[in-house]
Amino acid sequence: MKLLEYQAKRQFDRVGIEVPSGRLARTPEQAAAAARELGRVAIKAQVPIGGRGKAGGIAVVDTPEEAHREAVRILAMEIRGYPVRSVWCETGLEIAHELYLGITLDRDRRRLALILSAAGGMEIEEVAATSPERIAKLWPDPFAGPRPFEVRELAFAALAHAPALTEARGRLASALVPLAQTLYRLAVELDAVTCEINPLALTADGRLVAADGKLEVDENAEYRHPELATELALDLEGEDGRTGEDPYEAEAKRRGLTYVHLPGGSIGCIGNGAGLVMNTLDLIQQVGGRPNNFLDIGGGANAEKVRTSLAMILTDPDVRGVFINIFGGITRGDEVARGIVQARDELGITVPLVVRMTGTNEVEGRRILAEAGIVPGTSAPEAARKIVELVGGAG
Amino acid sequence: MAILIDVSTRVLVQGITGREGGFHTQQMQAYGTQVVAGVVPGRGGGETLGVPIFDTVAEAVARTGADTAFTIVPPAFAADAVMEAAAAGLPLGICVTEGIPVLDMVRATAFIAGTPMRLIGPNCPGVMTPGQAKIGFIPNHVGRPGRVGVVARSGTLTYEVIQGLSESGYGETTAVGIGGDPVLGSTFVDILPLFADDPATEAVVLVGEIGGSDEERAAEWIRSSGFDRPVIAFISGRTAPPGKRMGHAGAIISGSTGSAQGKIDALTAAGAAVADTIEEVVRLVGERLAP
Secondary structure, three states, X not given: OEOOHXXXXXXXXXXXXXXXXXXXXXXXXXXXXXXXXHOOEEEEEOOOOOOOOOOOOEEEEOOHHHHHHHHHHHHOOEEXXXXXXXXXXXXXXXXXXXXXXXXXXXXOOXXXXXXXXXXXXXXXXXXXXXXXXXXXXXXXXXXXXXXXXXXXXXXXXXXXXXXXXXXXXXXXXXXXXXXXXXXXXXXXXXXXXXXXXXXXXXXXXXXXXXXXXXXXXXXXXXXHOHHHHHHHHHHHHOOOOOOXXXXXXXXXXXXXXXXXXXXXXOEEEEEOOHHHHHHHHXXXXXXXXXXXXXXXXXXXXXXXXXXXXXXXHOOOOOOOEEEEEEEEOOOOHHHHHHHHHHHHHHHOXXXXXXXXXXXXXXXXXXXXXXXXXXXXXXXXXXXXXXXXXXXXXXX | OOOOOOXXXXXXEEOOOOHHXXXXXXXXXXXXXXXXXXXXXXXOOOEEOOEEEEOOHHHHXXXXXOOEEEEOOOHHHHHHHHHHHHXXXXXXXXXXXXXXXXXXXXXXXXXXXXXOOEEEXXXXXXXXXXXXXXXXXXXXXXXXXXXXXXXXXXXHHHHHHHHXXXXXXXXXXXXXEOOOOOOOOOOHHHHHHHHHOOOOOOEEEEEEEOOOOHHHHHXXXXXXXXOOOOEEEEEEOOOOOOOOOOOOOXXXXXXXXXXXXXXXXXXXXXXXXXXXXXXXXXXXXXXXXXX
16 A cells, blocks of 8 residues: 555654645645645645656645646646546755665565665665665664664765765764654554655755655555555545546455456456466466456455456456366365356356366365356366467457 | 475464364364364363364473474464464474565564574465375375475465376475465575475475565575576466566566566576476476486
């Protein structure tokens, strides 16, 4: 779950990380009021995707009238598919230098990495690719968090590549200690897998201010932060309920399904286990077919889940056949078979269904399918060829 | 020979009274796995499936001599259960739970680093040593004692490979499903050296998928360790679009890391044979095994 800029900044502000003064506006009138109160402000589109500046989603205005006009324009925009529902109006900063301070999950080290660079304002991946020596990293003890000396070491390593900051390095390192510790605590509190301040502005008068913020919460931990999800939904959906997400994926999420839409494909795909479904898509493409989706019913799915899954897939009229690939472990073949038969009868499914079923309770599962007139196969490549044939090749 | 588990392994099940915990305990018992204890806080003193239940792992270990934890509890409690098993001194933990918050696993893996435990999972199908024992979800009928080690991120593809190897007569020494989460107790580079030390393992099948760099690190290990047995690899998600999380929390191509092609190239360069389909995996194993 990616939070919007203003949500991230409110979190920063709450824990004592300085951010520019700002107001959220959902209407041009609110934007004008913000400009009246704050003076010169930047009007920034709130969308959960990058590149809004290039798309024209940010404007700097001097008067309430200008603020109104620009807010009308920006609130009517759609940026890379995301309708703009709100703008963040914030005061400018006199920036002397832009730094980067971020926290991200490092899979290989099994820890959060704290990353600091004096080359702020750019994509950190780009800096890492072109001048890795300008990035300093620390992997704090997950229980203790970053210790002051560790942050100081990190700071001196990062600042060594910024001659302009040589003189200020001692003061900066001291200021970065509480900032990094606070940011780390925030990341842990919110179950963030990304928590980034970029740029971290060093102002002309020597303060460190979070000029932009990115916060992404671990999907597995969303249940611990229901208030964030509620707030985000309000910001993304607006009155028409359009989120900018693929509408099929949004619907699947509402139905509690692990689904990825591949628009334009003709073959619906269901399987149990992410690896198996990924492999199912690979197999279909290898024999000239085009999968319409990825849908993993997961481990231990019951008949109802299978029914819901089939119904979901068939909401896209492009789907002209469905391939169900089951290798039962924790998932039981008989449960899946009952779900398929129920779904076919209740939903009146007429497109071809090809079922490949093996694993736990496969004999019972195959019997249920056969009695209902669905002939199950046991080889995945064979089943893939069959569904592609039935649907009529590439489409 | 085998790695991790064999006929002497004594298993305690955390979550034995749950719907899935009960079902899979029965499956494990049917396979011949010695299930010696269940742990359910507050239900100590009871019994289920012929197995005594204890309130704590420490008590279960003291009373039954269990040496391996099978953790099948809901995601919100799983990391704590794993740490409890590690703190009790168990040398092996296998956690199948899917959906554990990743920072819970960051803390749990840091905690168990100071204990004797080797953790497999989470979000994994478990481990099977055919003919001896299995812990986890791998269907009982697919395994057959034999010559090939299997290590895989995906559960269902683990079953596919085992079934293919069994039906072709090569069989498996041990099959290990390491799991599909971003933070895992064991990755390929933790399991491959165990196969290297097992003289019965004549070849290894490695099943990877998009996301992260575990496969690249495995390739580096194969190269630098001078591993002397054939490695046959398979990578799923070759047609997955970048930026889309394909089910597993860990299966996502982001930026320049995690693509299937990068992994295939790294493994090929390290001397592994990379197959296009599971059928081809089995064929390549056959070509590389000594007659």
